[in-house]
Amino acid sequence: MATKIIVFEKPKLKKPIFIEGLPGVGNVGRVAAGYLIEELKAKKFAELISSHFMPIVIVPQNSTVEMVKAEFFYWKNKNGKNDLIIMIGDSQSIDPEGHYEIVEEVVKFLKKMNVEEIFALAGLNIGIMTERPKVVGAVNDPKLEEKYKKYNIVFDTSKRVGTIVGAAGLFLGIAKYYGIPATCLMGETSGMPFLPDPKSSEAVLKVLTQILNIKIDTSKLEEEVKKMKEFMQKIEATQMQMFQSPTAKKEEGLTYIG
Amino acid sequence: MATKIIVFEKPKLKKPIFIEGLPGVGNVGRVAAGYLIEELKAKKFAELISSHFMPIVIVPQNSTVEMVKAEFFYWKNKNGKNDLIIMIGDSQSIDPEGHYEIVEEVVKFLKKMNVEEIFALAGLNIGIMTERPKVVGAVNDPKLEEKYKKYNIVFDTSKRVGTIVGAAGLFLGIAKYYGIPATCLMGETSGMPFLPDPKSSEAVLKVLTQILNIKIDTSKLEEEVKKMKEFMQKIEATQMQMFQSPTAKKEEGLTYIG
Amino acid sequence: MATKIIVFEKPKLKKPIFIEGLPGVGNVGRVAAGYLIEELKAKKFAELISSHFMPIVIVPQNSTVEMVKAEFFYWKNKNGKNDLIIMIGDSQSIDPEGHYEIVEEVVKFLKKMNVEEIFALAGLNIGIMTERPKVVGAVNDPKLEEKYKKYNIVFDTSKRVGTIVGAAGLFLGIAKYYGIPATCLMGETSGMPFLPDPKSSEAVLKVLTQILNIKIDTSKLEEEVKKMKEFMQKIEATQMQMFQSPTAKKEEGLTYIG
């Protein structure tokens, strides 16, 4: 199956900017992007599914299943010059190749939609709890550092970050080949696995909304985090079970429901 | 090779309904679907092979080998408005991507045959033995819960099931993108690995035949289970051997017969 | 790269029969097929390379490298009605999917060359040393058992063999879909890993040459085994090193030569 983007609606968007939030350390990016969607009442128009996600469906409530997927939302910005496309997802690829494939499919899709700029939202594991998380920036073009240094972003990144693993980093790397400027905003977090960090998400959102010149109320962020937690735990429990031991493959066979 | 469906006969079917039973917990779905095929004397018309199955052939009896495969049968329903297509299989995919590929190939095939609805049969591991297993339902459209709630199906599924792993769940998820309504019927079972659970299969079959409005005699179910056990054990022994240790890859090399 | 067959010469062959010998338990098939090539002075006409083999080259002698590959030889049978195509190889696939891909590519190639019948040569691990190894047969069509039961082949195979792992078995399974009758001849062997078993190879060769009605001198078989041993050990040493521990991937990185 590889990776597919299923489009439900083809909105006409004005110089769109793309914002990405997939699960990761502290779920910082996922929570921030998800919250932005709720606050802006952004409208869903496409879904991405991939054979690089876990081969499961989720039963979030009642009896209707959902595939593991990423979702695309758009928001028409009446007061500004850029509309937004926001992507959130349930998971990252479970194998190395999948990260490349998924990110490249998305970037191709964005190119077709004439996306002008990309913001990848992420967490940065600093190993300790912090009350005032900084936002560390990474870019795919030095001009972006110049452009955004007036915002509250730390740009001595190479001293803090050796490599960026997974989708957020590849969005910058691959977008460069497609001529799209891209910035990664990483909120400092303690790096507790699968534990959402609303403070870090808030820090990232503050910088992002200043850059985009939009206003949102961040007071309900904690609430959003709680809602998300339950859903993510269903996925994470399965993931843990599938990868918990060297004999994972064998046990995988044993735990199939159907 | 990827995944191939080899078609031996092209039956003309009347608004066909598709029923799927692959191996899994308690082999509930596999046994139920296999028994239905025997009772209805359904006719085989296609086979599916895949490089996502184990790279082995089985010697079920005498000296003739069989590939690991799934098989498609049809049944013309003289008294009702829907003919049936029933699929049973020897195995699920041995790698994560394969589940997606196999299920999507089957769903494409069903779409071409104008299949109107899908029932995926499966087991649900509840960790304890039960004399009266319930049948838990999952759907890919909330309308299906509405349609089937009058049957003996438990639909508070999200409280019982976090995720459905493997083919049965993906049939629901992927069929949705192809516009085919799909329901998963999961028989409660104790979850003993590779141990068929005829009671659970019977519970699933009862609900399914009521929905389909067909009558079958379930008294020979235990017998079918015994027959299947021997065959499945040959596959499972190989599977165990291949995946039994962290050094499986090495040993795999050592245990090649040819 | 997947799997490629590179053809150096297009011989016109008369109703060719295909004989396959890849490494496996006791290297029974590889040794038997290799010896047949030497005795018949069969001529090489094609090679198969695959990204499912180990990513190495071998330095068998002097300084010239050889890829891991399978090789195809032909032999024109002046006194009989069937010419021969014989394939030997350095390795089997190192991943499960590769077995399917490699075998299917070969079978497609054989179909184009109008191959009439296939013999896959292999070893059968019986766990103990035996002075008089039996030859156990498996077929992809019950008619073949009928045809070959007058030869010295044991056909109560299902009692001795649950599954046949790897290429030899898949040759039977996949050839069936291409309409080519195929028989696997398995020489009993003690199953010592990577230890060639000339006695078992001899038993297989005796049956095969009787069926083909050709005469070869088997007295130099031990010599052939010694020659092959040294070459195979170079491959096996690398294989051992690559797959020796759960952290194989890491160490693989460390042991690169270039």
Add this chain to the structure above:
Amino acid sequence: MATKIIVFEKPKLKKPIFIEGLPGVGNVGRVAAGYLIEELKAKKFAELISSHFMPIVIVPQNSTVEMVKAEFFYWKNKNGKNDLIIMIGDSQSIDPEGHYEIVEEVVKFLKKMNVEEIFALAGLNIGIMTERPKVVGAVNDPKLEEKYKKYNIVFDTSKRVGTIVGAAGLFLGIAKYYGIPATCLMGETSGMPFLPDPKSSEAVLKVLTQILNIKIDTSKLEEEVKKMKEFMQKIEATQMQMFQSPTAKKEEGLTYIG
């Protein structure tokens, strides 16, 4: 995504010779090729990215990220008859198939550029420290040994080397099918993982520049090694973390930054 070569400039080159240096034991090849690029002031004209590299980006300095990649440089040789194409890379494939795919994509690219000959530079692990490392040669055609035996190359290779693992060996193997003569120059090194060995690189460079009849100053080699070390350590730290334990897959999930 597979493997892609992105070309920035299409230089017209005179009978080009290709030199390859990817990371490996002692980083001998990578350091030698990188130093040659600096000394010759060779010009970058293409990049290779691949989903067979680690799914990460690197932050070498400031805030601008770099993908894991290989880079192609050309050098116009005003005084000789062959221009040069030199490739260096950050990594080899992290999975076995990737080595085949990456090397074949490069060889196809070289064929289109009419490359006349290939030199793959590599290290050869001899397990002990040596003050005067020898250069051991491997070729894809015995004529090359004849051609280069007058240089300071040891050609009793099969006694020293069983197999060559990874890209350097496959360049020889695959280039042969494309009709390009190729030689691997392996500098003896102690095989300390990820520890660059400038002495071995120097030995390889001396032989190579004699063959190519070009002059370079090797006195700054130590300096180049230091510069490279820092950059490589960022990649290696991530690689270590990703593959450090049997549960690597799980932890991989936990250490995602974004």
